Amino acid sequence: MKVPAEELARLVSAALQRAGANREMANVAGWALVTAEAQGLGSHGLSRVAQYATHLRNGRVNGAAVPRVLRRQGGALVVDAEEGLAFGACGLAVVEAVAAAREHGVAFVGVIRSHHAGVMADHVRPIASAGLVGLGFANSPAAMPAAGGRHPIFGTNPVAAAFPRRDAEPLVIDLSLSEVARGKVMVAAKKGEPIPLGWALDAQGQPTTDAKAALEGSMLPVGAATSSKGAMLALVVELLVTAVIGAQFGFEASSFFVDEGNRPGIGQAFLVIDPGALAGEDRYLDRIEVLIDEMLQDDGVRLPGQRRDALRHRAHAEGIEVSDAVLASLRAA
DSSP, X not given: OEEOHHHHHHHHHHHHHHHTOOHHHHHHHHHHHHHHHHTTOGGGTGGGHHHHHHHHHTTSSOTTOOOEEEEEETTEEEEEOTTSOHHHHHHHHHHHHHHHHHHHSEEEEEEEEEOOOOOHHHHHHHHHHTXXXXXXEEOOSSOBOOXXXXXOOBOXXXXXXXXXOSSSOOEEEEEOSBSSOHHHHHHHHHHTOOOOTTSEEOTTSOEEOOHHHHHHSEEOBTTTTTOSHHHHHHHHHHHHTXXXXXXXXXXXXXXXXXXXXXXXXXXXXXXEEOGGGTTOHXXXXXXXXXXXXXXXXXXXXXXXXXXXXXXXXXXXXXXXEOOHHHHHHXXXX
């Protein structure tokens, strides 16, 4: 059945509040998960509610957390998530980054002592709405080996970017640095379905199509079959959101997919650039359209973010398709 997004967000918020989240944390997380579901990203949507609720109940998330700015120096800031869910802290970081970029031309804001960041594109989209260029980075509990290695060290370490356009939806790029997002493996494991060869290794470092074995092993970096470039990019993101800002490494955090464990304390970071301070606003907007026009010369080209935008707009207008079982689980969480 189709359920209005507002109703789903209320159900998610209520479930998280029952698990111990304060109202603001639960409301922000609720909208984030529903927005992911609306874009067809089930692995980062309603399937995460039970996980977050369990982490709250087991003390892996501080339900009383209120994010705050911890340090500030010019356009460089650090936001403390206070070991709560990540969404409120990322929202605060983006607001601060936009303000700092307007003043300084560029800003870099890190989020420490954080949790699962969800869909990174949804964090940077408001930056583009403000007329600025935004890049987002995150690490996560260890899931991928270093180049040439076998045991998990890096998270899947997503990267997102949003570029504003003139009179059009922003250009939004969002990718995980693993061959696929680990959430897809989680969904396959829950359904008892196999995964394609080339997605992951088992605990012994052997290629596997068994989703449960993959969750106990490691994900393969993007392009691992032909090069080490994906692993190197994961290293860059890991350093940006840990050593640079002071968050925990992925291998220091317990998996999101286990009920017990530590508070992960991982990081997110946002780089915001005012193109008006560089090319100039009009020049920037003109140039991005020149590039997009050239890309669209080929019939098979689809702009990144287009499909998600269409699904999101349709879902918010018509409701989101949710099974009776999922609705029952939300009410029981």
